[in-house]
Amino acid sequence: MNWPGIIEAYRQFLPVSDKTPVVTLEEGGTPLLPAPRLAAHIGAEIDLYLKYEGVNPTGSFKDRGMTLAISKAKEEGAEKVICASTGNTSASAAAYSVRGGMKAYVLIPKGKISLGKLAQALMHRATILEVAGNFDEALSLVTEVSKTYPITLVNSINPFRLQGQKTAAFEVCDRLSEAPTHHFLPVGNAGNITAYWMGYKEYLKNGKISHLPKMMGFQAAGAAPIVLGKVVAEPKTIASAIRIGNPAGWKTAQEAALESQGKIDMVTDEEIIAAYRLIAELEGVFCEPASAAGVAGVIKLHQQGYFKKNDQVVCTLTGHGLKDADFCLKTSAKEKETGIVKDKKDLLQALGF
Ligand SMILES: *Cc1c(COP(=O)(O)O)cnc(C)c1O
Secondary structure (H helix, E strand, O other): OOOOOHHHHOHHHOOOOOOOOOOOOOOOOOOEEEOHHHHHHHOOOOEEEEEEHHHOOOOEOHHHHHHHHHHHHHHOOOOEEEEEOOOHHHHHHHHHHHHHOOEEEEEEEOOOOOHHHHHHHHHOOOEEEEEOOOHHHHHHHHHHHHHHOOOEEOOOOOHHHHHHHOHHHHHHHHHHOOOOOEEEEEOOOOHHHHHHHHHHHHHHHOOOOOOOOEEEEEEEOOEOHHHHOOOOOOOOOOOHHHOOOOOOOHHHHHHHHHHOOOEEEEEOHHHHHHHHHHHHHHHOOOEOHHHHHHHHHHHHHHHOOOOOOOOEEEEEEOEEHHHHHHHHHHOOOOOOOOOOOOOHHHHHHHOOO
């Protein structure tokens, strides 16, 4: 069966009607991959799964929210959309705007987003506006403007974004025929953890699952306002997609953790990079650095003896590694020393024959 995109797949759970023009790139329907080597490597007797959101059309989970946000904007007759972005929202907004025949304006922190993401916004001909400040400053600027001018905000404070993103929780449950015991994911602006929690609760209410997972959100240590309980004026982390000091979804993320008896915790950049590499080396999955924060959280908590045997643990890998290939090459100095082959003798030696 052809996957129709998340709006058609989950229409009955979404705020759409027959009049809503569906703007889709057939996002969603992403793999839920068992990760037994990774679990064995860290010595955890858990069923570990990776929800690989990097295979969405623009390479991140943002597409789930964007298909709905853009479809609803189109339904309301919008001609322009705007967002602030650490990169993936702008890539997604740019692509879906083209698809819907709208014009996208994206504000990004100057010099702070990965080349891959910038290239996507460029190729889809979004107007890219660099802001001298950070993401948080860019977000308050676009929020203010969209309140008074005829331009639709497509950041995750647009409620349709979260409605679309909750479908990832549905997919996890549909595949496992139940909710997992734990759901780990990175937390930046805290929209996604809010969306997953909404999705799981809706599935419980509809009798699709019999229990809820604990929601386990992980911030980067240098950008961990929720963990520290205060705004971080200058968030610092290599994980650019979660380099956010004053998340819009602060309260709802805390509620998700509290209601589910999960937690919002943090991991260092070193822990994020270690997890990022392990996922690629052991499971054949290449995600971007920020995406590895959830797996880094699993490793951290396992070392504290947190899990019970046979816990079912799902980690969302939020974006594709190719978005930030630069980062991987910069941090792989040793592996870059590839051998030079001049003749057959060199080749055979390299092959170990
Ligand atoms: C947007 C994004 C995040 C953070 O998600 P929030 O909803 O802002 O918490 C994490 N990883 C990647 C790759 C992202 O693009």
